[in-house]
Amino acid sequence: MSAEAVRSNSRSILAYAAEHPGATLAAIVFGIIAVMAAFAPLIAPQNPFDLASFDLLDAELPPIWLEGSDPRFLLGTDSQGRDLFSAILYGTRISLMVGILAVVIQAAIGVPLGLWAGYAGGRVDSAVTRMADIQLSLSTLMMAIIVMALFRAGLGGETLSRYAVPLLVIVIGLAEWPFFARTARAATQVEAAKDYVRAGRALGASSFAIVHRHILPNISSPLIVVATTQVAGAIMAEAALSFLGLGMPVTKPSLGTLIRSGYDLMFAGAWWVTILPGLVLIGLLISVNVLGDALRDALNPRLVRR
Amino acid sequence: MKELAAGAAFLGQRLIQAMLVMLAILIIAFAVRSALGDPLREIMGEAVPEAERAKLAQELGLDAPWPVQLARYLGNAATGDLGTSYVYKRPTAEVIIAKFPASFELVLGASLIVLLLSVPAGIYCAVRPDAFGARLILSLSVLGISVPVFLTGIFLITIFSVWLGWLPAFGRGDTVDLGFWETGLLTRDGLAHLILPALTLSSIMLPLFIRLVRGAMLDELGHDYVRTARAKGARPLRVWLSHALRNALLPLVAVGGLQVGTLIAYTLLTETVFQWPGMGFLFLEAVTRADVPLITTYLVFVGLLFVITNTLVDILSLMLDPRISLEGTR
Numbered sequence: 001m002s003a004e005a006v007r008s009n010s011r012s013i014l015a016y017a018a019e020h021p022g023a024t025l026a027a028i029v030f031g032i033i034a035v036m037a038a039f040a041p042l043i044a045p046q047n048p049f050d051l052a053s054f055d056l057l058d059a060e061l062p063p064i065w066l067e068g069s070d071p072r073f074l075l076g077t078d079s080q081g082r083d084l085f086s087a088i089l090y091g092t093r094i095s096l097m098v099g100i101l102a103v104v105i106q107a108a109i110g111v112p113l114g115l116w117a118g119y120a121g122g123r124v125d126s127a128v129t130r131m132a133d134i135q136l137s138l139s140t141l142m143m144a145i146i147v148m149a150l151f152r153a154g155l156g157g158e159t160l161s162r163y164a165v166p167l168l169v170i171v172i173g174l175a176e177w178p179f180f181a182r183t184a185r186a187a188t189q190v191e192a193a194k195d196y197v198r199a200g201r202a203l204g205a206s207s208f209a210i211v212h213r214h215i216l217p218n219i220s221s222p223l224i225v226v227a228t229t230q231v232a233g234a235i236m237a238e239a240a241l242s243f244l245g246l247g248m249p250v251t252k253p254s255l256g257t258l259i260r261s262g263y264d265l266m267f268a269g270a271w272w273v274t275i276l277p278g279l280v281l282i283g284l285l286i287s288v289n290v291l292g293d294a295l296r297d298a299l300n301p302r303l304v305r306r
Numbered sequence: 307m308k309e310l311a312a313g314a315a316f317l318g319q320r321l322i323q324a325m326l327v328m329l330a331i332l333i334i335a336f337a338v339r340s341a342l343g344d345p346l347r348e349i350m351g352e353a354v355p356e357a358e359r360a361k362l363a364q365e366l367g368l369d370a371p372w373p374v375q376l377a378r379y380l381g382n383a384a385t386g387d388l389g390t391s392y393v394y395k396r397p398t399a400e401v402i403i404a405k406f407p408a409s410f411e412l413v414l415g416a417s418l419i420v421l422l423l424s425v426p427a428g429i430y431c432a433v434r435p436d437a438f439g440a441r442l443i444l445s446l447s448v449l450g451i452s453v454p455v456f457l458t459g460i461f462l463i464t465i466f467s468v469w470l471g472w473l474p475a476f477g478r479g480d481t482v483d484l485g486f487w488e489t490g491l492l493t494r495d496g497l498a499h500l501i502l503p504a505l506t507l508s509s510i511m512l513p514l515f516i517r518l519v520r521g522a523m524l525d526e527l528g529h530d531y532v533r534t535a536r537a538k539g540a541r542p543l544r545v546w547l548s549h550a551l552r553n554a555l556l557p558l559v560a561v562g563g564l565q566v567g568t569l570i571a572y573t574l575l576t577e578t579v580f581q582w583p584g585m586g587f588l589f590l591e592a593v594t595r596a597d598v599p600l601i602t603t604y605l606v607f608v609g610l611l612f613v614i615t616n617t618l619v620d621i622l623s624l625m626l627d628p629r630i631s632l633e634g635t636r
Contacts, residue, residue, distance in 0.1 A: 137616075139567025145574065146605060149593045153601055154342045157594075236454050240575055243456050244590060263460065263579075267475075271464060278457045286452040293448070 016298075023294030030287035033280065037092040044086035049252055054081040060270045078258075078273045079265055087258055088277050092284065094254040098168050099235035103227055105173025106234075107180050111223065114184025115211050119192055128185070132178035140175035144237055147171050148246035161249030168247055172237050176230060183226045187219035221299040228292035232285050239281055255281045313624065320620050324613045329380075331609035335602040336379045339389070340372065342598045388606060389599030393592070398603035402585055407487050408478055409573055409584030415504030420511045428519020429551065432527060433542070444520075447513030455572050459506040459579035466502060474499050476581045503580045510572050514565070518558055526553050559622050566615040570608055 017024040036043060046053060059081040075084040117128035148171060152160050160167070191197060192215065200210045241247035242256030250261055255277045262273030370378075382388070391398045431440040467475035478490045479499035490496030526532065535545045574586030581587065585604065592600035 137567075139565075139571055141571040142567040142608070145571055146608075149589070149601065150338060150342070153593050153596045153598060156596070232452070239454055240456065240571075243454075244575065244578055245594070259457070259460070266460070266464065266468065271468070274460055275464065278460060282453055282457060285454070286449065289448060289452045 020294060022290055026287040026290035026294070029283055030291060033092060033284050033287070034096065036089055037096050040086075040089035040093045044083075044089045046083040046086040048082050048087040048090050060265065060268075060273075062270070063272050063276070075276055076270075076272050078262060079270075084258075084273060084276060087253060088255070088280055091253050091255045091258050091277060092280060094165070094248060094252065095235050095238055095256070095281070095284070098165060098172070098238045098248075098254065099231050101169040102172035102234040102238070103230045105169060106177045106230060107223070107227060109174070110177035110180025110182075111184045111216075113177070114181035114186075115188050115216065117181065118185040118188025119207065119211050119215065121189075125185070128181060132181050135175070136178050140172075141237055141240060143175055144171050144241060145244065145246060148241055152246055157249070161251065164248050164252070168238055168241065172234050175237075176233065179226055179230060180223065183222050184219060187222050188215055191215045191218050225292060225296045225299060228288060228295055232288040232292065235281075235288070236285060255284075316624065317621065320617050324617045327613050328609065331606060331613075332380055332383050333376065335388075335606050336376050338605070339379075339598060339602045340375070342596075342601075383606070388603040391592075391600045392597045393595050393600070394597075398600045401600060402588065402603055402607055404488075405583060405585045405588045407489060408582060409577070409586065411490060411500065412503050412507060412576065412582060412584060413569065413573055415500050416507035416511065419504060419508035420515050423508075424512055424515035424519055425551075428516045429523055431516065431520040432523035435524075443516060447516050450509055450513035453509070454575075455506060455510040456575045456579050458509045459502070459576060462502050462506055463579070473502050475502065478583060503576050503582050506579065507572055507576045511565075511569070515558075518561055522555075522558055523551065526551075529553075556623060559619060566612055567608075570611065 041047075059077060059079050063076040063084075075088065077084055078087065113128050113131075117125040148160075148167065151167060155163075188211075196214060197210055200214055205214075238247055238254060239256030239259070242254050243260045245260060248254040248257045250257060253261065258277040259274050259281070262270070262277065265271075265273050266275075386399055387397060388399050390396065391401050394401050427443050430437075431443055434440050463475045466473045474495075477499060479495035480493040481488050481490045481496055482492045490500060532545055536542075570586070573584065574589065576582065577584045577587040578590060585607065589601065589604045591597075592604065
């Protein structure tokens with residue numbers, strides 16, 4: 001890229017930022033949370049998974065801006081003397097990881113089905129559409145709660161906690177593939193009618209090559225938008241399951257688990273153990289949702305801004 | 307007459323469909339029970355000698371092949387017998403039905419709030435899309451969607467129970483037993499206990515319904531009949547309410563009805579936050595105690611609620627849609 005192009009590029013980003021303060025703020029908040037979560041092992045003063053490193057004498061200390069706090073613990077401690085700042089960093093990491101991996105599974109199922117349905121049409125199309133409708137009519141959160149509850153009742157809490165991450169990823173991932181399938185299908189139908197697809201077919205390219213090498217790159221923008229909102233949904237679903245005690249275990253807490261385990265302490269006056277992870281979760285969800293909206297507006301050329 | 311017959315046929319078809327779905331749910335519940343449960347524990351409790359277990363299993367026909375057992379389970383289910391709870395030592399259906407009023411009153415309270423707020427707010431946002439208030443409502447509804455329902459509950463408790471001490475945070479308070487229904491709606495204490503949980507549950511449904519009402523109204527307001535009514539000199543309020551809103555109800559009922567599964571999930575979360583003694587709270591308790599018969603019965607109940615609402619929504623849509631209205635009833 002030439003220096004000229006870089007300059008004009010960065011100028012247009014700045015201009016966009018000035019025009020969309022909400023989206024910019026969301027991007028900054030999300031960036032900070034994501035970077036801190038990604039580098040949690042480097043930033044966190046304590047390893048929150050190492051139960052041996054806690055001292056019960058440090059339990060329920062308030063954040064440093066309140067009286068009776070300890071400078072070692074920036075955001076205070078929980079009932080076991082775990083440093084809340086470290087726990088939140090690692091918890092955000094788990095929440096983000098589960099959310100993103102679940103969406104990868106959703107996309108891995110939904111996008112090929114949608115591409116295929118949109119390109120082939122006919123019976124394939126109606127079968128995929130019907131499957132998607134049935135899956136969506138069952139509430140995904142309710143299904144996830146029931147499946148995790150059955151695993152928990154069948155395997156017991158101990159075994160469940162060992163396989164919590166893959167189970168959550170698969171359960172949340174399987175539940176919401178129709179969103180990707182629908183978007184991919186609709187966009188593929190539009191693309192399939194275009195000249196380049198007909199030209200490709202005339203030149204003897206296989207359907208597989210046309211769909212994957214030519215159509216897929218052209219429908220990536222709507223898929224990115226869906227992926228963003230789906231990540232927010234998956235993070236929220238994981239948090240809800242963990243809050244119910246059907247998700248991440250106390251020994252490896254996500255944000256939802258932290259909120260759950262801090263909840264009992266709230267009435268004893270230690271509100272920060274619940275409220276602080278809750279605020280981080282809300283910040284994460286709002287920023288991802290606002291970013292999703294902004295992406296949709298930015299990537300949709302048909303949309304005329306008022 | 308022809309239309310009436312068509313209506314009856316539609317109704318019959320929907321009922322058969324509903325029964326088939328219930329059958330499928332019962333078979334799934336049976337499979338879960340066989341995989342996870344121990345029927346002897348239901349009867350004898352824990353710690354029973356192995357020889358005695360084998361003998362009893364044979365007497366009760368538990369060593370029968372699974373199709374026989376399935377047939378027996380379905381037969382019992384038809385008479386309302388879905389098993390005995392390990393923990394409560396009572397029929398599971400009875401245990402769950404006893405908790406139904408609590409959940410129902412919570413949902414009722416939340417629905418009232420949603421209905422009273424979403425219809426005016428949605429209409430306002432549709433007819434005055436550029437007003438500051440409308441933009442504010444829509445921005446707040448994005449926020450509302452982003453805040454998990456259990457956190458809304460926790461924040462409300464923190465503010466109104468812990469800090470201000472105005473409202474109770476846990477349970478249902480004083481209830482009145484009407485014989486068939488234990489209600490919290492007749493006492494001051496019961497109503498006070500309902501406020502925060504109902505607000506919490508409504509907070510997550512409200513943004514969705516405001517958007518739904520707004521979207522449906524926007525659709526209707528663009529139609530010719532609205533312009534005609536205006537041109538005839540009908541007052542705006544009359545046009546909005548008696549023309550547009552009536553037609554906007556159809557998609558509302560359809561989409562709203564399909565949310566029942568989500569509503570049950572959110573009710574479960576709300577009940578957990580407020581330790582509200584409803585069906586969801588009972589279910590989670592059953593999960594921690596591995597009370598398999600109670601868990602599967604809950605599944606059957608949720609399935610039943612799901613099937614009933616979906617069938618009702620279909621019938622309601624038939625009644626609300628003027629294009630498929632039955633001759634002579636209008």
